[in-house]
Amino acid sequence: MKSAVRKLVSAALVSSLLFVSACNTDEMREGEQSSQSSGSPVEESSNSPEAKQEYVIKVLVQTNNQIKRSDETKIGKKIKEKFNIVFEYMQTPGNYADKLNLMLAGGDYPEIITIQDNATFDKYVRAGALLPLDDVVESSPAFAERYNVQIPLWKLSAFDGKLYKWEGQVPVDFQNKVEVNDVGVRIDVLEQQGWPKLLSTDDYIQFLKKALEENPMTNGKKTIGMIVPFGEPWGMQGISSIMYEKGGRYSTAAGNLGVIWNQVDKKFEDMMTNEYVKENLAFFNKLYREGILDKDSFTDKMDQFQEKLNSGRALSSWYVVWGLVTANQGLIEAGHPELQYINLPIRSMKQIERNEKRQIRVEDTRPFAIFAITKNAKHPERIKELVAWAATEEGRIMLQSGIEGEEYTIENGKRVPTDSYKEALRDRELGRSIGFGAFDFLGSVLSNAPDGVPYSMEYDPKIQDELQLTQGMRDAYEQLGWESSKEYFIQTGEAANTGIAGTITIDTTSELGAQHQKMVDFRVKNSALLIVSPKTDEEFETMYESVIASYKQLKPEIVVNEYNKLYAEKQAQLMQLK
Structure with a gap:
């Protein structure tokens, strides 16, 4: 859900980013790539021939954000300078959940993918479609430190206990983001x-x-x-x-x-x-x-x-x-x-x-914004290197605060937003031109930097309402x-x-998984009927009792019991993974 679950200029882009596919552009050109990321997972990739070639990653969006390539933005230009990687934004219509299922069935899923729920993530993991990321944790101290709470929980989301994903908008500082959608x-x-x-x-x-x-x-x-x-x-x-x-x-x-x-x-x-x-x-x-x-x-x-x-x-x-x-x-x-x-x-x-x-x-985890590298990736080492850099202080601050001297200045050791940064939050076009929200598939955090200011300055409690x-x-x-x-x-x-609660999912390919889906389908169909059909409070009560009687024939308690069983098991597993 997207119970979820999010916002401002970046929110409009965050909610529109659906999934990512990477491809090589026909035009390959030499470029300078400097890797300053802390503990890059594949250091030798910086010296390989492929690292010097432009790598275009197509980002499919649900709505037209008017930016065609990431190097049209200030942040995107910096990424290109460092990694010679460019994101190309392409609008895609249709139901996203159905699209993911079709891509998995046909094996034509993209190199990097966004998944919006644990159930679909489970399908991709069991199909062997995703690449493990344990090597990123081992070789990137910044990535391991940034997600030290999340990594064990993410591993719990996979049936084999391996790490296949990272997520957006975690970790979170409660005071920075009081998420209330009423x-x-x-x-x-x-x-x-x-x-x-x-x-x-x-x-x-x-x-x-x-x-x-x-x-x-x-x-x-x-x-x-x-x-x-x-x-x-x-x-x-x-x-x-x-x-x-x-x-x-x-x-x-x-x-x-x-x-x-x-x-x-x-x-x-x-x-x-x-x-x-x-x-x-x-x-x-x-x-x-x-x-x-x-x-x-x-x-x-x-x-x-x-x-x-x-x-x-x-x-x-x-x-x-x-x-x-x-x-x-x-x-x-x-x-x-x-x-x-x-x-x-x-x-x-x-x-x-x-x-x-x-x-x-x-949120300790955010299954509404799962990102993973698939086995179709042509250059997974370059993608991992970029993801590792995004976890460093340099990456986090640039992606979420912009460029020093332009979007923020340093006063008494703290980032202070400039007037142009504040204007970018109010002017969608300006925000897009900077690149805010356009790179959230690399991971974004809602916590504070060492200077005590949130990585996304808009979440500073002192200036949140002002901005x-x-x-x-x-x-x-x-x-x-x-x-x-x-x-x-x-x-x-x-x-x-x-x-742990956010990591629990039932095997969607199992008989119990099919029963769970029937429960969801029943609720969706009958919720609509309960909203539109009753003409009085009494009619609502009568119809509700009838609906619940039919619902109980699905034996939902079996699924609920399984969730609680899995929760108890994962509590024990978590202690081993920490």
């Missing part, structure tokens, strides 16, 4: 209703119903109450049930398949029968009945979702709030600053009653009495490290 709300309607303290599902239904009555049209078009990209593969499967993460017991460490992770009791539980999942579906059913939920949500993908957000027509957006700043900048430029959005919290009625500390996920939010967003939070955009979440939540 509800994007239009600022003007908050002001119209006197800046209400929205929190419960009942609060939102009352607020949005009144807002639709008072704002039937927006810029000449019909106003939409709430938009959701259920049409995405992770839409209905992941975020129609995501209410469970807003309470005090569960995190999204298990992804969006058949189980959820109880962070407090340290065990897996069934997702479909969870009480908070039920409340989430009942909430959407009420939104649908009140005409608040956009009826096109069930087919809308991100492009349609983003268009509605960018136009300001939507009063609110569910979960997908990482594009709010970009949308707000566009609304300002279009002369409608009043239509901007902010991210506000939501809780179910039971969660309100219990008032427990929210388990805010801190990330528009003035209108900051003013709105002030009106609500918040000192920062994350204040409420920090005060009412606590860090929930994913640990």
Whole structure:
């Protein structure tokens, strides 16, 4: 899920990067390559003939980011100078999960690949499609140190205990990234209703119903109450049930398949029968009945979702709030600053009653952003060398902070963002020209550098809101009495490290794996029915009980028990791998 799970200028690019294929360009030219990476895994490659030739790596993206080659960016030019490697960005349509399966079946997968869940990763490992990376750990101290917590967990994701992957956006410092994706709300309607303290599902239904009555049209078009990209593969499967993460017991460490992770009791539980999942579906059913939920949500993908957000027509957006700043900048430029959005919290009625500390996920692993080198790689030693360099201080700072003297200066031993860096966060074109977000498949971290400043300076808690939010967003939070955009979440939540839970997966080729997939398919299909079919609360309850009775015939407890068995086994394995 992409439970996941992310944002700003770099976020738009991060979410669009899907997979990477490497190829040699027809035009091979001599170039200077200096390898200053700490503990390069293949030092001799720098002196080989292949190392002096331009190596073009094709990066397929879901949306057009307007950059055709990485050497059109400042950071990309530096990479080319060091390694004579260039990334070529190519747009690809279609369902990504289906594309991965087809590529694996045909053996025509790329040299470097991005995988978005552990189940698909398991398929590629069992098929022998991925190259082990243990030699990178042995010869690159920077890589081994950077991922010292992650490497044992990544090995646990593979059935044979070998290392086949690295991931993006880990490790994480909790204070740098309080990841809370709740509800994007239009600022003007908050002001119209006197800046209400929205929190419960009942609060939102009352607020949005009144807002639709008072704002039937927006810029000449019909106003939409709430938009959701259920049409995405992770839409209905992941975020129609995501209410469970807003309470005090569960995190999204298990992804969006058949189980959820109880962070407090340290065990897996069934997702479909969870009480908070039920409340989430009942909430959407009420939104649908009140005409608040956009009826096109069930087919809308991100492009349609983003268009509605960018136009300001939507009063609110569910979960997908990482594009709010970009949308707000566009609304300002279009002369409608009043239509901007902010991210506000939501809780179910039971969660309100219990008032427990929210388990805010801190990812030790990120199966939504898996990167691996495949056996189709023509020059795996050069790819490994680049990945090793990306783990060094030089690599981390350049890829995430830019160039010294241009994007940052050094004052009292600390990086300080320049005005041009701040502008790059607000100007998507400028951010792209620098290269922010265009190289996240090399690995990005959300932790602090030795100077105490996050590698991505935008995550510095002291300047986060200044760099990330528009003035209108900051003013709105002030009106609500918040000192920062994350204040409420920090005060009412606590860090929930994913640990081993994020590595557990059932063999997708097994009979139990097939049973697990049936559970997921059942939940996706019936979640949609529970949202649109019941006409009253009583009808919802009756239909829900009938759906659960049918669901239990799949014997989901067998899969849940297997997850908990694997968890116990991996706890023991982890002690051996450390």
